[in-house]
Amino acid sequence: MKKYTTHSSDSTPLVYEVSGQGDTALLFIHGWLGNKSWWEGQREVFEKDYLVARMDLAGHGESGKERKTYTTKLYADDIAAVANNLEAKNIILVGHSMSGAYVLEAASKISHLKALVVIDTLKDLDFTYTSEQVETFLELYRSNFKMAVESILPQYLFVPTTPPAVKARLEQEFLSQSDFAMAAIEPLYRMDLKASAQKVKVPVRAINADNSPTNADANKKYLKDYDFKMIHGTGHYPMLEKVKEFNEILKEIVKDPHARVN
Numbered sequence: 001m002k003k004y005t006t007h008s009s010d011s012t013p014l015v016y017e018v019s020g021q022g023d024t025a026l027l028f029i030h031g032w033l034g035n036k037s038w039w040e041g042q043r044e045v046f047e048k049d050y051l052v053a054r055m056d057l058a059g060h061g062e063s064g065k066e067r068k069t070y071t072t073k074l075y076a077d078d079i080a081a082v083a084n085n086l087e088a089k090n091i092i093l094v095g096h097s098m099s100g101a102y103v104l105e106a107a108s109k110i111s112h113l114k115a116l117v118v119i120d121t122l123k124d125l126d127f128t129y130t131s132e133q134v135e136t137f138l139e140l141y142r143s144n145f146k147m148a149v150e151s152i153l154p155q156y157l158f159v160p161t162t163p164p165a166v167k168a169r170l171e172q173e174f175l176s177q178s179d180f181a182m183a184a185i186e187p188l189y190r191m192d193l194k195a196s197a198q199k200v201k202v203p204v205r206a207i208n209a210d211n212s213p214t215n216a217d218a219n220k221k222y223l224k225d226y227d228f229k230m231i232h233g234t235g236h237y238p239m240l241e242k243v244k245e246f247n248e249i250l251k252e253i254v255k256d257p258h259a260r261v262n
Contacts, residue, residue: 001043006085008058009077015062016055016082020047024114025088026254027053029079031097031121032185033177035061038096041243042250050254055082057099059180072187072196075102080109090114092254097121097236098188100206104196115203115257117250120236123208124215125194125222134189138182145178158235159211166240197222203257207249209234216262229253229261 001019008014017036026046028039036054046052056063057078059070067074079102083091092115095103100121107113129137140148149171158167174181197204197219206228208214219226229249234241253261 001047004085006081008074008081010067010074012058012067012074012078013064014055014058014078014082016053017043018051018053018086019043020050020052022050023088024090024092024254025051025053025083025086026092026094027055027079027083027086029055029057029093029095029099029103030060031095031099031119032188033060033174033181034096035173037061038237038240039094042094042239042247045247046250046254051086051088053082053086055079059184065180070183070187072102072105072191075099075187076105076109079103079106083110083113088112092117092257094250095119095121096239098185101188101191101193101196104193104200104204105191107200107202113202115205115254116200117253117257118204118206120207120209120238122193122197122204122206122219123212124218125197126215126218128193129189137189138186141182141185145181146175149174156236159209159233161233162235162237162241166237170237170240194222200224203227205229205253205257205261207231207238207246207253209236209238211235225258227261 003017005013030038039054058067091113093103094117096119100118103116203225204223210232231238238246
């Protein structure tokens with residue numbers, strides 16, 4: 001495994017790791033307040049057959065933290081900067097949570113893009129938060145982030161079967177980034193997901209947890225080629241909670257992204 005640094009469109013340094021080899025590269029992008037280590041359970045499996053890249057978005061992990069304002073465009077530029085540095089004939093982006101949204105925006109910026117795989121996100125493109133709801137969320141993060149992480153977010157992110165070690169790890173990582181949390185997530189709440197989805201020309205495949213429903217009919221109105229696979233008994237982090245089952249589903253998807261998965 002080798003570590004590299006490239007730069008986004010605003011010159012922010014981006015750190016990513018590459019291992020394995022193959023004509024197809026899988027670029028794994030973490031969600032909110034995450035980092036490239038979230039994909040360790042996938043690296044070990046997929047580097048046998050693919051070029052595997054794991055990146056830290058700007059502001060996260062080892063990547064630069066000097067960016068003044070975080071935007072949808074800049075997050076997409078982060079992803080494209082790393083993807084276009086990979087030496088592979090085909091690129092498949094694997095984006096979790098908020099990065100599932102940003103890979104939609106990045107898709108048009110990437111050469112040799114074969115497919116998008118989105119993890120527990122974009123479950124209903126017809127659903128949108130009102131501006132009042134957005135402000136409520138952001139005010140909660142501003143006023144008492146520790147309380148949000150320990151008492152409110154677990155209701156949405158975890159299920160009773162989520163391993164305690166996973167919960168403890170994530171809560172610790174979130175709390176260590178309290179000053180950055182709001183700036184990191186705000187672009188997602190402001191994003192026009194439908195418009196971004198309609199521009200995507202490659203297959204989009206989702207691996208979603210069953211902690212909330214997926215409205216595939218709604219998504220197919222905006223995404224030209226969409227399908228999803230449900231993984232049962234997991235919270236918002238299936239790649240950490242049910243590593244083996246998640247990897248088996250992902251193997252089938254990346255083997256033939258055009259195939260139906262349901």
